[in-house]
Amino acid sequence: MNPGSTGFSARRDAAILIVDDAPDNLLALRQQMADQGYQTFVANSGERALQVARRVHPDLILLDIMMPGMDGFATCRELKAHPVTQRIPVIFISGRTETDAVVAGFDLGAVDYIGKPLRMPEVCARVRTQLSIRADSETQFEQAERLRTIVNSMAEGLLIIEANGRIQFTNPACDGYLGYAPEELAGRHIADLLNPLVAQEYLDYFARYAASPDTAHSHGTREVIIRHKQGKSVCMDLTLTPMFLRQPLFIGLLHDITHHKLSEDALQRAAMVDPLTQLANRRHFDSFLEKEWQRATRTGAPLSLMVLDVDHFKLYNDNLGHAAGDVCLQQVARAIADHALRGTDLAARYGGEEFVLLFAETDAAAASALAESVRAHIEALQLPHPKSPTSPWITVSIGVATMQPQQGDAIEALFVVADRAMYVAKEEGRNQVRTTRAGGNGLEAVRALAR
Numbered sequence: 001m002n003p004g005s006t007g008f009s010a011r012r013d014a015a016i017l018i019v020d021d022a023p024d025n026l027l028a029l030r031q032q033m034a035d036q037g038y039q040t041f042v043a044n045s046g047e048r049a050l051q052v053a054r055r056v057h058p059d060l061i062l063l064d065i066m067m068p069g070m071d072g073f074a075t076c077r078e079l080k081a082h083p084v085t086q087r088i089p090v091i092f093i094s095g096r097t098e099t100d101a102v103v104a105g106f107d108l109g110a111v112d113y114i115g116k117p118l119r120m121p122e123v124c125a126r127v128r129t130q131l132s133i134r135a136d137s138e139t140q141f142e143q144a145e146r147l148r149t150i151v152n153s154m155a156e157g158l159l160i161i162e163a164n165g166r167i168q169f170t171n172p173a174c175d176g177y178l179g180y181a182p183e184e185l186a187g188r189h190i191a192d193l194l195n196p197l198v199a200q201e202y203l204d205y206f207a208r209y210a211a212s213p214d215t216a217h218s219h220g221t222r223e224v225i226i227r228h229k230q231g232k233s234v235c236m237d238l239t240l241t242p243m244f245l246r247q248p249l250f251i252g253l254l255h256d257i258t259h260h261k262l263s264e265d266a267l268q269r270a271a272m273v274d275p276l277t278q279l280a281n282r283r284h285f286d287s288f289l290e291k292e293w294q295r296a297t298r299t300g301a302p303l304s305l306m307v308l309d310v311d312h313f314k315l316y317n318d319n320l321g322h323a324a325g326d327v328c329l330q331q332v333a334r335a336i337a338d339h340a341l342r343g344t345d346l347a348a349r350y351g352g353e354e355f356v357l358l359f360a361e362t363d364a365a366a367a368s369a370l371a372e373s374v375r376a377h378i379e380a381l382q383l384p385h386p387k388s389p390t391s392p393w394i395t396v397s398i399g400v401a402t403m404q405p406q407q408g409d410a411i412e413a414l415f416v417v418a419d420r421a422m423y424v425a426k427e428e429g430r431n432q433v434r435t436t437r438a439g440g441n442g443l444e445a446v447r448a449l450a451r
């Protein structure tokens, strides 16, 4: 049998401390206990018994009551008062067999009381019984200690919740995650932590389980937003498992996924943003345009697209270097972004040195004015472009297309018209805006393209 198992056979090597001031009694008891296979220690006074007990941690103490100096009762009191010895079972062995003495012995915490004269087989049987009980309770105590250590040191938050939603227990990790002091959460309701809909969903699940525990199953893991004590929200995975003891209880395991969530958000953001300029990238712009296009088709509102291209940018790169070119693109991007002011405006880097701006509910005249202000803004930055035949500064050419899209029109057509306008701006000297107005030839060209 392994050392952790319970029962009498596991205690054959148990250590027994025998305390008696009469040498004959001491010898006789020691012999009996040794014959049973126990390891024995002896003490002939209460004071000595305390010393030995604290040193050798016996599994059981056979304690005489009437002794000079510290008697058995006083010794027992001391044993029970000291953390090292308080859990050691004590059996009184005494010639005092009157009821008061026996009751006093049990009141002091003794597990048994044997009257003298001793009947040795009975003493052995009682010792055996107490050792067996002790082995069981020690095993339970060790298991509980082990469990306590695990619960206190685990990284996951643990909650024990009653069927009515009252929190019964939380471990230190849970308190830490949610900003509470130890035991501060006990007695609170889960609705203090979760949003009302989620809390109600859990309460319904608790009620179903409490009504028919046999049919219940684990609620599994789900992502929940939990209110931190300081009011902020933390994102966690919550796993709930039912446990039916004297009452239905639920074990909640909390796993912090805030970091995971943050990097997920960062990834999602990275997938939408151009790393050089921090403007929206082409993919994000296309899906944004798709939504605005559909909205404009429904509402009949005009939609304007600007295509901007940096003038003579190849010359800029060749002259000042690619790194300077990158910085220049960042400055141009910042200026462009300053003009996307409404929630439905979006500026994006569409390719190398080409940018786009989308304006919902904006007609051709307004779009043309906006484009002119973007052009003027960039020119006013006065970013030196020494080799440009157009201007000493960086300039842009802008093509604007405005449409009231109708069912069946193709989005690509909007780009074609804006691109055409932009190339006209280039051909006619750069650093200027060209607009295709609704109803004009450009729009007819678009419709033709869509057919």
Ligand SMILES: Nc1nc2c(ncn2[C@@H]2O[C@H](COP(=O)(O)OP(=O)(O)OP(=O)(O)O)[C@@H](O)[C@H]2O)c(=O)[nH]1
Pocket (backbone or CB within 6 Å): 276, 309, 310, 311, 312, 313, 314, 315, 317, 321, 322, 323, 324, 325, 326, 329, 351, 352, 353, 426, 430
């Ligand atoms: N520094 C830098 N240059 C880029 C980037 N993307 C594209 N380019 C450069 O931008 C230049 C675009 O040149 P072109 O399309 O020939 O036109 P351009 O020189 O701007 O002349 P026009 O458009 O006719 O005024 C090329 O030299 C590309 O290498 C970038 O991310 N960084």
